[in-house]
Amino acid sequence: MTDTETKPKKEKIPRQAMPEQDPGDRVNNFDEVPCGYPPETAILEARRCIQCKKPGCVEGCPVDVRIPEFIKQIAEGDFIGAARTLKETNCLPAVCGRVCPQEDQCEKTCILGKKGEPVAIGRLERFAADYERDQGAVNIPAAATPNGKKVAVIGAGPSGLTIAGDLVKLGYDITVFEALHKAGGVLIYGIPEFRLPKAIVEAEVDYLKKLGVKIVTNAVVGRLKTIDELFAEGFDAVYIAVGAGAPVFMDIPGENMSGIYSANEYLTRSNLMKAYRFPEYDTPIVRGKNVAVVGGGNVAMDSVRTALRLGAENAYIIYRRSEVEMPARKEEVHHAKEEGVQFLLLTNPVEYLGSKEGWVTGVKCIRMELGEPDASGRRSPVPMPGSEFVIDVDTVVVAVGTMANPIVPSTTPGLETNRRGYIITKGESGETTRRGVYAGGDIVTGSATVILAMGAGRKAAQAIHQALSGGA
Amino acid sequence: MSSIVSKENLSDSVVRMDILAPEIARKRKAGQFVILKVNEQGERIPLTIVESDGEKGTITIIFQIVGKTTALMAALNAGDDIQDVQGPLGNPTEIENFGHVVCIGGGVGVGVIYPITKALKEAGNRVTSIIGARTRSLIILEEEMRAASNELTVTTDDGSYGVHGFVSNVLQKIIDGGEKIDHVYAIGPVPMMKAIANLTRPYGIKTIVSLNAIMVDATGMCGACRVAVGGKTKFTCVDGPEFDGHQVDFDLLTNRLRMYCEQEGQSYEQHRCGWQGN
Numbered sequence: 001m002t003d004t005e006t007k008p009k010k011e012k013i014p015r016q017a018m019p020e021q022d023p024g025d026r027v028n029n030f031d032e033v034p035c036g037y038p039p040e041t042a043i044l045e046a047r048r049c050i051q052c053k054k055p056g057c058v059e060g061c062p063v064d065v066r067i068p069e070f071i072k073q074i075a076e077g078d079f080i081g082a083a084r085t086l087k088e089t090n091c092l093p094a095v096c097g098r099v100c101p102q103e104d105q106c107e108k109t110c111i112l113g114k115k116g117e118p119v120a121i122g123r124l125e126r127f128a129a130d131y132e133r134d135q136g137a138v139n140i141p142a143a144a145t146p147n148g149k150k151v152a153v154i155g156a157g158p159s160g161l162t163i164a165g166d167l168v169k170l171g172y173d174i175t176v177f178e179a180l181h182k183a184g185g186v187l188i189y190g191i192p193e194f195r196l197p198k199a200i201v202e203a204e205v206d207y208l209k210k211l212g213v214k215i216v217t218n219a220v221v222g223r224l225k226t227i228d229e230l231f232a233e234g235f236d237a238v239y240i241a242v243g244a245g246a247p248v249f250m251d252i253p254g255e256n257m258s259g260i261y262s263a264n265e266y267l268t269r270s271n272l273m274k275a276y277r278f279p280e281y282d283t284p285i286v287r288g289k290n291v292a293v294v295g296g297g298n299v300a301m302d303s304v305r306t307a308l309r310l311g312a313e314n315a316y317i318i319y320r321r322s323e324v325e326m327p328a329r330k331e332e333v334h335h336a337k338e339e340g341v342q343f344l345l346l347t348n349p350v351e352y353l354g355s356k357e358g359w360v361t362g363v364k365c366i367r368m369e370l371g372e373p374d375a376s377g378r379r380s381p382v383p384m385p386g387s388e389f390v391i392d393v394d395t396v397v398v399a400v401g402t403m404a405n406p407i408v409p410s411t412t413p414g415l416e417t418n419r420r421g422y423i424i425t426k427g428e429s430g431e432t433t434r435r436g437v438y439a440g441g442d443i444v445t446g447s448a449t450v451i452l453a454m455g456a457g458r459k460a461a462q463a464i465h466q467a468l469s470g471g472a
Numbered sequence: 473m474s475s476i477v478s479k480e481n482l483s484d485s486v487v488r489m490d491i492l493a494p495e496i497a498r499k500r501k502a503g504q505f506v507i508l509k510v511n512e513q514g515e516r517i518p519l520t521i522v523e524s525d526g527e528k529g530t531i532t533i534i535f536q537i538v539g540k541t542t543a544l545m546a547a548l549n550a551g552d553d554i555q556d557v558q559g560p561l562g563n564p565t566e567i568e569n570f571g572h573v574v575c576i577g578g579g580v581g582v583g584v585i586y587p588i589t590k591a592l593k594e595a596g597n598r599v600t601s602i603i604g605a606r607t608r609s610l611i612i613l614e615e616e617m618r619a620a621s622n623e624l625t626v627t628t629d630d631g632s633y634g635v636h637g638f639v640s641n642v643l644q645k646i647i648d649g650g651e652k653i654d655h656v657y658a659i660g661p662v663p664m665m666k667a668i669a670n671l672t673r674p675y676g677i678k679t680i681v682s683l684n685a686i687m688v689d690a691t692g693m694c695g696a697c698r699v700a701v702g703g704k705t706k707f708t709c710v711d712g713p714e715f716d717g718h719q720v721d722f723d724l725l726t727n728r729l730r731m732y733c734e735q736e737g738q739s740y741e742q743h744r745c746g747w748q749g750n
Contacts, residue, residue: 179558179689179691180558180689181509181516181555181556181558189689217556218556218557218558219558220558220559220561220691223499223559223560223561223691224495224496224499224559224560225495225499245691245692245693246692246693247693247694247695249695249698249705251705255705256698256699256700256705256724256728257727258727258728258730258731259731261695261696262694262695264693264694264695265688265694265695265696268688268689268693268694269688273515273516273688274513278735278739279735279738279739279742280513281513281515282513282514282515282540282541282739283515283516283688284515284732284735284736284739286731286732357727357730358723358724358727358728359727405691405692405693406692407691407692407710
């Protein structure tokens with residue numbers, strides 16, 4: 001503090017807060033929680049950026065967004081220009097502005113963060129993208145000259161959409177095959193409306209379609225057609241971005257009882273199928289009164305906050321380590337706490353109890369204590385004998401992670417996977433053990449973040465471009 | 473979008489439809505299914521592909537009107553569209569010449585056993601088939617099943633047609649007759665499949681059942697369709713839909729199938745009231 005006082009700057013603007021729905025109101029609706037910056041706040045926040053010559057923020061961004069440039073445009077009031085700068089390197093800025101863990105990426109390496117608070121890069125990104133869309137000013141760049149090469153992308157999630165956007169701009173003929181009936185992957189089925197409105201995802205997908213990307217829904221590659229058949233149809237390269245979509249269960253007694261969901265199922269019902277609007281939409285979901293969500297990641301937070309909005313009186317997080325080790329973003333934990341989620345930390349389920357009709361009525365838990373650090377560097381939880389207790393629940397959501405879905409690897413001869421089923425690639429290019437086949441995102445890394453999957457798409461786009469056109 | 477090419481009411485509550493889905497029609501094998509989503513608000517429901525015509529590019533489905541979605545579908549006609557058709561899903565039936573097989577279908581499950589029966593016959597098996605329903609008007613695909621089998625017996629619970637009794641009674645008679653049976657395929661309501669599995673277990677006759685668990689994505693992503701087989705959790709959509717009937721926990725399946733009874737009833741009720749203009 002004394003440092004800034006001795007060297008007075010022209011002005012000192014604090015990091016601007018983003019208005020949010022009141023916790024008491026928002027638990028009763030599925031509307032987005034943060035409301036976005038008004039233009040004057042965005043300008044104020046943008047003016048905090050000191051326009052570093054060697055910007056650390058860009059180095060922290062997996063898709064190399066030209067951050068100082070778009071922020072300068074916002075500071076100057078050129079919001080549309082800012083959106084276009086963003087879109088040159090990131091085809092999903094309205095999504096990234098909302099769901100990227102900026103605190104671990106661009107904002108982590110922002111110079112202002114060394115002594116105070118970093119520039120709110122994510123909020124500014126969101127502002128510019130939203131402004132452009134709301135103004136109806138989305139600019140569709142002129143179509144690139146077709147180069148005659150066809151690339152198939154498997155999976156219309158963040159990684160697949162990114163590579164599709166990058167390659168279509170280079171003149172490739174792109175077809176994205178999506179297993180579900182709607183494009184977007186985890187952005188559509190996984191992340192709830194209150195964190196990422198589906199209209200925004202649809203608008204970003206629509207933008208890609210206008211760029212010329214073809215999206216075929218209901219196309220389960222491996223079942224409807226194999227990768228070999230795609231090559232036979234004339235595709236020159238294939239990018240596999242099918243995610244790590246298979247749910248992990250804990251394999252404890254009673255886990256298949258009625259009322260127990262995987263987070264994938266719970267969120268897919270609510271988000272993709274809009275079960276929260278049942279019976280207007282036909283897919284049902286259990287509206288539990290006492291809901292336990294097992295896990296401590298973002299998916300667990302999304303699930304527990306969904307449970308509250310579906311009318312839970314008690315919504316619990318059961319997590320085997322302490323809050324420090326929780327993998328969820330701080331912001332998500334904070335929002336969950338504000339909304340009244342009860343955290344049962346250092347606690348692990350060991351068994352589910354049920355009614356004679358097979359409906360879950362309780363979860364038997366055991367207390368844990370932290371022991372030595374494990375392979376992940378986090379202190380591993382150890383059960384405390386004799387500490388079992390039971391919580392009454394009528395609904396449980398298991399959110400302890402996901403694993404690789406074997407449909408594509410098992411139907412693609414020569415495509416090697418590691419022992420956990422993830423596809424083996426050569427470095428950052430995404431090249432697999434099959435010639436012409438590339439892979440990226442969660443099916444390579446295991447479950448990670450939207451932006452890392454996008455970064456993998458970006459790098460594979462460069463590799464495919466190099467291989468097919470000799471381009472850089 | 474997939475358009476309905478033809479529609480036929482097989483009984484008061486059972487409908488047969490041919491849907492244009494050329495890629496699925498070319499690719500599907502006996503035992504596989506599709507997921508249908510009828511409109512924007514619709515749910516995703518699994519239905520077995522009964523037949524396909526590669527030249528016309530059509531697949532055939534048969535369904536019973538049991539709730540809102542099937543009622544909505546039954547109200548559609550040739551020329552109308554179904555918003556989403558995804559498939560072919562699930563593992564195909566393992567078809568070999570096993571020798572003598574008995575194919576058993578109950579109710580609308582006859583639509584599921586029929587393609588398997590046909591494929592087993594084409595593979596050279598001697599096929600004895602038994603189909604049954606509550607009452608005569610609910611018997612479907614009798615002629616098709618007769619053509620796909622060496623022998624066919626029809627049963628009705630109320631005795632209004634064919635043999636009075638259950639399909640399991642007929643199977644018991646065949647077993648008692650001493651003729652060797654290599655495989656049994658039993659597809660129908662859960663109590664029927666459970667009864668058949670219990671019947672064949674002491675004789676050690678391999679019995680395959682096809683499970684109709686609730687599904688959402690049907691690609692192994694959600695686990696809604698999990699069942700216990702031999703004490704292990706399996707996903708019906710990607711590990712099945714066919715399993716060893718002697719290993720399946722049918723009581724768990726029954727419980728899980730009831731998970732949304734209340735909501736399904738509510739949804740269907742509102743739908744019917746709307747229909748009648750109330």
